[in-house]
Amino acid sequence: MQKTTVAILFGGCSSEYEVSLKSTCSVLEHINRETYDVILIGITREGRWLRYYGGIDRISDDSWHQSSDCTPAILSPCRQTGGIVEWNKAGTVTTTKVDVVFPVLHGKNGEDGTLQGLVELAGIPLVGCDTLSSAICMDKDIAHILASSAGIRTPQSVTVDKQTQIDSVMPLIKKLGFPLYVKPAKAGSSIGITKAENTAELLAGMKRAFEHDSKVVIEENITGFEVGCAVLGNSELTVGEVDEIELQHGFFDFTEKYTLATAHIHLPARIEPAVAEAIKQTAKRLYHVLGCRGFARVDLFVTPGGELVFNEVNTIPGFTASSRYPNMLYAAGISYTELIDRLITLAMEGTNQ
Numbered sequence: 001m002q003k004t005t006v007a008i009l010f011g012g013c014s015s016e017y018e019v020s021l022k023s024t025c026s027v028l029e030h031i032n033r034e035t036y037d038v039i040l041i042g043i044t045r046e047g048r049w050l051r052y053y054g055g056i057d058r059i060s061d062d063s064w065h066q067s068s069d070c071t072p073a074i075l076s077p078c079r080q081t082g083g084i085v086e087w088n089k090a091g092t093v094t095t096t097k098v099d100v101v102f103p104v105l106h107g108k109n110g111e112d113g114t115l116q117g118l119v120e121l122a123g124i125p126l127v128g129c130d131t132l133s134s135a136i137c138m139d140k141d142i143a144h145i146l147a148s149s150a151g152i153r154t155p156q157s158v159t160v161d162k163q164t165q166i167d168s169v170m171p172l173i174k175k176l177g178f179p180l181y182v183k184p185a186k187a188g189s190s191i192g193i194t195k196a197e198n199t200a201e202l203l204a205g206m207k208r209a210f211e212h213d214s215k216v217v218i219e220e221n222i223t224g225f226e227v228g229c230a231v232l233g234n235s236e237l238t239v240g241e242v243d244e245i246e247l248q249h250g251f252f253d254f255t256e257k258y259t260l261a262t263a264h265i266h267l268p269a270r271i272e273p274a275v276a277e278a279i280k281q282t283a284k285r286l287y288h289v290l291g292c293r294g295f296a297r298v299d300l301f302v303t304p305g306g307e308l309v310f311n312e313v314n315t316i317p318g319f320t321a322s323s324r325y326p327n328m329l330y331a332a333g334i335s336y337t338e339l340i341d342r343l344i345t346l347a348m349e350g351t352n353q
Helices: 016-032 056-060 114-122 133-138 141-150 165-176 199-212 254-259 272-287 324-330 336-348
Strands: 004-011 036-043 049-052 070-075 085-089 093-097 100-104 157-161 178-183 194-196 215-220 224-234 237-239 243-246 262-268 294-302 308-314
Touching: 004 085, 004 336, 016 056, 016 100, 016 336, 036 070, 036 133, 093 308, 100 114, 100 336, 114 133, 114 178, 114 199, 133 141, 133 308, 141 272, 157 336, 165 199, 165 215, 178 199, 178 294, 178 308, 194 199, 224 336, 237 272, 243 272, 243 324, 254 262, 254 308, 272 294, 272 308, 294 324, 294 336
Parallel strands: 004 036, 004 100
Antiparallel strands: 036 049, 049 070, 070 085, 085 093, 157 215, 178 194, 178 215, 224 237, 224 243, 224 294, 243 262, 294 308
């Protein structure tokens, strides 16, 4: 049987570059090599595209781009090419047809629709959400507006940009009450997010958030706890077991997400079956409202009164073998290797183009 050629894209010009390397190593360790021919295209922090022929170890320690196992390569937007253009060391140019592109990138320039647009121009099936859905979900402000319009509760918030006169919006911000969360509108892994207990911390948090984005969302604090729901599929959806984040203090920032120094993930969540079912139904509804395909992790807050409040959707969530998304589906009976198979099959159904 002829193998399917899968181009795995990793790295990227993003503050989540290291997360991408970890996710990529897990995909490479679990993908079925009897079914798939894998082409690795790495993108350095500086934005160089390289085809990488080496092993997983050099991706793991981030020395892959220093290797002699690399040649300059790009994904061509030309549909006639249908794949990778590579400049070989002998001075020749070769093209390699690709059946499906699997982006294993997180954050800006990988999860925000930019890369998805290139793949769609090329006419190659894409694992995951399309250009529009990726862009919408990456922008917390726009995603919340759409969710709210569908009748799903979102945190009250104020959105500002670098031209906003802070004095003009301070009365609106004060109505939200402290503590407040200050977030770059388009960043992942809680990068650039701060919790502000007073005006001085609010202003410092805005300055930090503007280092990551030109638009900043200032949100009310939601009393309760956060849960996640893994959603898999295009029109027909599969959901994993709901997980719960237990925090000792602060919030689920970048350090806690990747070290769990004081936080703990409960899988399944410590909730009643009826609440878990409500979370799953709300997650599926949000998935459709925001136009998601392939896969995404939907994050919600549960208030003490049992009300669900939308937090965000991650269209390329952390994807190591120990990450939340694969673990939620594993708890529902889907192994990591099967998950990769299903994602590639969903992409090749043609509904993502």
